[in-house]
Amino acid sequence: MQPNNDEAIIPEEDAKLPAKRERPRRKAALKSEEKMMEQAAKDEADDIEDEEDSKPAAKNDDIEEWEDSKPAAKKRPRRVSAALKKSEEPSSEGVVINVDAMVTVMECLDPRSLYNTALTCKSLLSRVTTTMVVRSALIHGDNAKKTFEELYKLMKNHSIHPPSPLRLLRLANGRKCEFCCEKSVLSLYQDMNIGAFSCWNCLTKGKDPLTKAFKSSWSRCWKNPIYRCILNHPRLASRYKSKGRFLWIQDRLDANGDKIGPLILWKNIDEMANSTEGANKNTALKAGGHSIRASYDTERDALGLGINAWIDQYMTDNLAAPPKVDYAEFIEAYTDITERAERIVREKEQKRREKRQAKEEKRQQRERERRAIVDKFLLDLEPLIDEPYRGLAMKKASSSFRTFDTPFIEDLVNPWVRSNGIINDNTAIEVAEKANEVLRLFPKLLELDFLSDDDAFEKAGKAFFREKFPNVEALFNNTSSFWSNGLNSKFVDLLKDGQSFKAICSLERNDLSPLLLATEPTASRSSTHLSSNSRKSLARRVWRKHWDHLDTDSSFDSTKNTLAFQASHNYIGQIFAKLDRYATWLGQEEKIADEDRRKSMLNEIVNGYYSQTLDYFMEQKDFELVKKYQTDSAFRFDEIHRMRGQN
Secondary structure, eight states: OOOOTTSOOOOHHHHSOOOOOOOOOHHHHTOOHHHHHHHHHHHHHHHHHHHHHHSOSSOOTTHHHHHHTOOOOOOOOHHHHHHHHHHHSOOGGGOOOOHHHHHHHHTTSOHHHHHHHHTTOHHHHHTOOHHHHHHHHHHHOHHHHHHHHHHHHHHHTTOBOOOOHHHHHHHHTOOBOTTTSOSBOOSOOTTTOSSSOOOHHHHHOSSSOSEEEEOTTSHHHHHOTHHHHHHTOTTOOOEEETTEEEEEOSOEEOTTSOEESBSSBHHHHHHHHHSHHHHHHHHHHHHTTOTTOOHHHHHHHHHHHTHHHHHHHHHHHHSOOOOGGGGHHHHHHHHHHHHHHHHHHHHHHHHHHHHHHHHHHHHHHHHHHHHHHHHHHHHHHGGGSOHHHHHHHTOBOSSTTOSBSSHHHHHHHHHHHTSOOOOOTTHHHHHHHHHHHHHTTHHHHHHTTTSOSSSHHHHHHHHHHHHHOSSHHHHHTOOSSSSSOSOSHHHHHHHHTTOHHHHHHHTTTTOOTHHHHHSTTGGGOOOTTSOHHHHHHHHHHHHHHHOTHHHHOSSOOHHHHHHHHHHHHHHHHHHHHHHHHHHHHHHGGGTTOOHHHHHHHHHHHHHSSTTHHHHHHHHOSOHHHHHHHHHOHHHHHHHHHHHHHHO
16 A cells, blocks of 8 residues: 555654653652542543544445554553552452351351450441350350359349340350459359359459358348348359358449349348338248248248249349340250250260271271181191191190290291281291291200210209100190290290200209209208208209309300309208208207207298398308397398398
């Protein structure tokens, strides 16, 4: 297309880029939003007007040419665009809260959250109801529930000013005394009966106490039985102590200006009793001879004479007591919610019980399945044990705490039987190989080739063990250990390590003291004063004294064993010789005339407390001190402490 010659030529100075505008002053930048919106609307109207003027009157063939020559759209100023963008953003001031939805949410909140939510705005605060607060306190429990349980007793008797929903909400969240705001009061005390959060100091002490004692021991209370009728009336909220009934002194107001606390004040008791109707009722009681009867008799007479109804009417007429209808909402809400809460608790308990039962059934089912797998594992294991030892090694234990009598077999199967290990097809084969590896070492152990016939001790030991364990069956039937046959993991480790002597000694708990009594020279020595049990006890004491290296040495030392064997025989010989001399000394000059008493003293030396008596006997050269040690308990006590101090 050829350029239109009629088009205006842009002057050279106008074709230049506009110079950067000066930065507007801060005052101009802070214009109000309304002025910017007006400017934006004005610019938009000008643009529309320019477009209308530039359009042709009617469509013709030159429309394409007109569209090509249409002027470009006018660009808005930056401040106007910013203003329009800001105007499109939602304003937080215009957000509307759905109060009904919030009320539904508030019914599910705990007392603290309900209190914080209600104080956010007046709309939500006005929607708080007594039922809502009671439900929140009873369902969520804790101190709020305790408070409302005590409050219900007062509301049921109509003895306090009915609290507003906000007052109930504050009571549900109370933590401190609402009068001094210092001492902690977690809930309404069971015996306060005033319907307010108060500490004991504010209740009875201080410059402005809340209550004052009205003593039932005063003469006017005994002379006029109407007093006791008033004091026993259910609508009288009081705190009973030994000094009397503490009654509310004056009306109190809470933060909202509502009355709180009991309806009947301390001064109202006398006013009520001295009123005209009170005097008439008092006369009626006296006429019946009821001036000094017990409290429960007075209550019964009061019901018969209609005194309680008169007190209710007096409170309505003279004390401006609220009507009982004002208490109905709280009582109904508490009763209904308590029943529902108890039902919910029962349902939850039933669900928990059913859940526990289902869980227990699943556990028992898993245990049965596990037991079946274990039984199959044990059945598969038994044929894999070598035939000569199968019946002995796989003998079942009589105790429910163990599966097998043999400890090392129990240790092998325990990871799968007791510890819920994963049992697969190769488990029985692996366990059987380990068991057979140990069982095949038993015949070589019983050959006792590791003991020499040339050494006196080893020869005696070989004879002792051959008599003790003539065959493999005797190993499994060994009774030297307390609760098993001694074929435990320690025995197996020693046997695998090649320490056959220590392994077979472990079956006797490293006590080979019978060797000392069965071998010379001890076998030929005897003391007519010692019993057989005393001789065995003496052999055990001597063995522990000279053979402690069996527990500590890591290898078999034939030389050390031979020397210990000789030393043990020599020590026993010394003991026997000294016991004979001591017995002869006791028999001289009738120091101990009774023969049985002398034998008892000699056996006591061997069987005394641990080895202290025997050590003292072998240490002393003066038999007189030995006799005093045995007969004087105070002297024996001092000597034992002396020996312990030396050791």
